Amino acid sequence: MIVVFVESWNNQFKKASFEAVSYARSWANTAGCGVRAITSASAENASQLAQYGADEIATLELAQTGAGIGAQLAGLVGDAQGVVVAGTAMGKIIAPTLAALTSGALSTNTTGTPKSTSPVVVERGAFSSKGIETISLNSGLPIISFVPNAIGIKEEAGAGVMTSVEASGADKLTTNDVSVASGKVALPEAEIVVSAGRGLKGPENWGMIEELADVLGAATACSKPVSDIGWRPHSEHVGQTGIQVNPNLYIAVGISGAIQHLAGVSASKTIVAINTDPEAPFFKAADYGIVGDAFEVVPQLIEELRAFKAAN
Amino acid sequence: MNILVCISHVPDTTAKINFTADGSALDPSGVQFVINPYDEFGLTKALHIKEAQGATITVLNVGGPETEPTLRKALAIGADQAVRINATPTDAITVAKSIKNHIQANAYDLIICGQESIDYNGQEVPAMVAAFLDLPFVNACVGLDINGGSATAKAEIDGGHASYSCSLPMVVGGKKGLVEEKDLRIPNMRGIMTARTKPLAVEEAEGGGHTAAVSFAKPAAKSAVKLVPADQVNELVRLLHEESKSI
Numbered sequence A: 001m002i003v004v005f006v007e008s009w010n011n012q013f014k015k016a017s018f019e020a021v022s023y024a025r026s027w028a029n030t031a032g033c034g035v036r037a038i039t040s041a042s043a044e045n046a047s048q049l050a051q052y053g054a055d056e057i058a059t060l061e062l063a064q065t066g067a068g069i070g071a072q073l074a075g076l077v078g079d080a081q082g083v084v085v086a087g088t089a090m091g092k093i094i095a096p097t098l099a100a101l102t103s104g105a106l107s108t109n110t111t112g113t114p115k116s117t118s119p120v121v122v123e124r125g126a127f128s129s130k131g132i133e134t135i136s137l138n139s140g141l142p143i144i145s146f147v148p149n150a151i152g153i154k155e156e157a158g159a160g161v162m163t164s165v166e167a168s169g170a171d172k173l174t175t176n177d178v179s180v181a182s183g184k185v186a187l188p189e190a191e192i193v194v195s196a197g198r199g200l201k202g203p204e205n206w207g208m209i210e211e212l213a214d215v216l217g218a219a220t221a222c223s224k225p226v227s228d229i230g231w232r233p234h235s236e237h238v239g240q241t242g243i244q245v246n247p248n249l250y251i252a253v254g255i256s257g258a259i260q261h262l263a264g265v266s267a268s269k270t271i272v273a274i275n276t277d278p279e280a281p282f283f284k285a286a287d288y289g290i291v292g293d294a295f296e297v298v299p300q301l302i303e304e305l306r307a308f309k310a311a312n
Numbered sequence B: 001m002n003i004l005v006c007i008s009h010v011p012d013t014t015a016k017i018n019f020t021a022d023g024s025a026l027d028p029s030g031v032q033f034v035i036n037p038y039d040e041f042g043l044t045k046a047l048h049i050k051e052a053q054g055a056t057i058t059v060l061n062v063g064g065p066e067t068e069p070t071l072r073k074a075l076a077i078g079a080d081q082a083v084r085i086n087a088t089p090t091d092a093i094t095v096a097k098s099i100k101n102h103i104q105a106n107a108y109d110l111i112i113c114g115q116e117s118i119d120y121n122g123q124e125v126p127a128m129v130a131a132f133l134d135l136p137f138v139n140a141c142v143g144l145d146i147n148g149g150s151a152t153a154k155a156e157i158d159g160g161h162a163s164y165s166c167s168l169p170m171v172v173g174g175k176k177g178l179v180e181e182k183d184l185r186i187p188n189m190r191g192i193m194t195a196r197t198k199p200l201a202v203e204e205a206e207g208g209g210h211t212a213a214v215s216f217a218k219p220a221a222k223s224a225v226k227l228v229p230a231d232q233v234n235e236l237v238r239l240l241h242e243e244s245k246s247i
């Protein structure tokens, strides 16, 4: 069995949750075994995981924090051949906790499905996307935490047998308060990211960036100095020392393309740079570019995209 | 109060990354190594706590002798003593076990790691240390208040923030926000002088390893950018739809 932890929040799955099941299915197909999904979503909601390849779907009450869930999972993965966790903020806590408690072999930041299964060999991002490491999971339970968007969601029917289990263990943290912006696309798992830098001159000019993101169903991001001076929240800072993203499309507006910025975004499948300076380093990392003033180009782009969306 | 700050020794953010000819490891030639940027926030936070209520700050690195200048720099910034656990840190779980052993042999109230090292980008060691020691753990920590024997911490979660409380000792995976960037400390002349005589102990590492790097490679180079004239934005939309299939 490949066991996959399927994250849910208030009984809602994330995109990365379905992708995790797809990842487990792909691994299980190579290893010649089944997929067991473990989730705290309701049984009714969880039954849809069969569409992505879950053969068994175990629902249970789980702890609230990543460390609590990791400890609970350690008691539930006894017979597993491998474990999959999506590399969300919570998954990044669950996977190493589980690895420590099961004395497992962990690959985080994993960018593809296993190239071989005994031992498990996978590719992962290293040196902030400046390198690709091939890692072999030699001894102990193989555990893979993958980068959201790494393989995408694939539909493939699994047997979908529902079970319910119980976990022991509890949170060591008391949660005082959780605030999550509703209706916004979360940056690490966004398929499209619209990002802007100091070229925007001031926080009052972000209206057009949010509008562009809205039209595209994208998440918004920014360069480091923009969050340092408080034009945008720290949680939007992408780059080597911020959030690392790998969307299908990354649009950089008024960002010079410093090496530290590129380190966090260069894994994006397609990059568009909009910058007044034809010498801006971002043009060396981009697939498409417009040399021009953001204040003229972005409003036009919004208009063209609206027309495109209306026609398609 | 005893604070342990775990310090990773990593290539400078502007470093060009190359691998050895056989692809087995990082080629360190021409690379400058620095304190991992995430750990700088933790070190300054520890200094703030020390100044507010008194504390002894130990900085720890799992690495070979070549990492000692990085530990000396942390001492110059204001840590009281340093520990190097002698090993080549190739596997997170083994690094975490070495750190766990050190913590068990010493009494710490607070263990601050960086959320991530910018070399291997594992985000593994802090959670593992907490799990091994059965201690509370807050990752992506962007705010920390210590009140006597307990703490409240603010963490980034996907799409927002959470606030937690726990009793000490605890483990923190910190980042910018733990202190502000403008408050980060750099060594001054007096710090550099006193750092030379501060204790730096070398301890034995835990052996073994569960994972192994098979090879390293650089990502494929991008082909040249396609420039679209600023007055033909519709052409960009067409390319994004028909060529790159991004929309």
Ligand SMILES: Cc1cc2nc3c(=O)[nH]c(=O)nc-3n(C[C@H](O)[C@H](O)[C@H](O)COP(=O)(O)OP(=O)(O)OC[C@H]3O[C@@H](n4cnc5c(N)ncnc54)[C@H](O)[C@@H]3O)c2cc1C
Binding pocket: A196, A197, A198, A199, A200, A222, A223, A224, A225, A226, A237, A238, A239, A240, A241, A242, A253, A254, A255, A256, A257, A258, A259, A260, A261, A264, A274, A275, A276, A277, A280, A292, A293, A294, A295, B013, B037
């Ligand atoms: C240790 C360390 C870590 C770092 N980590 C990160 C990181 O994680 N992420 C990060 O982003 N940076 C990081 N940096 C900072 C990085 O080096 C750059 O300083 C930063 O990315 C620059 O931000 P920027 O492109 O927004 O600003 P600038 O470099 O000031 O560039 C602004 C750009 O906007 C363009 N522009 C101006 N006006 C317009 C207009 N009207 N229309 C269109 N374009 C316009 C300019 O031509 C210029 O290219 C780090 C630095 C260090 C030292």
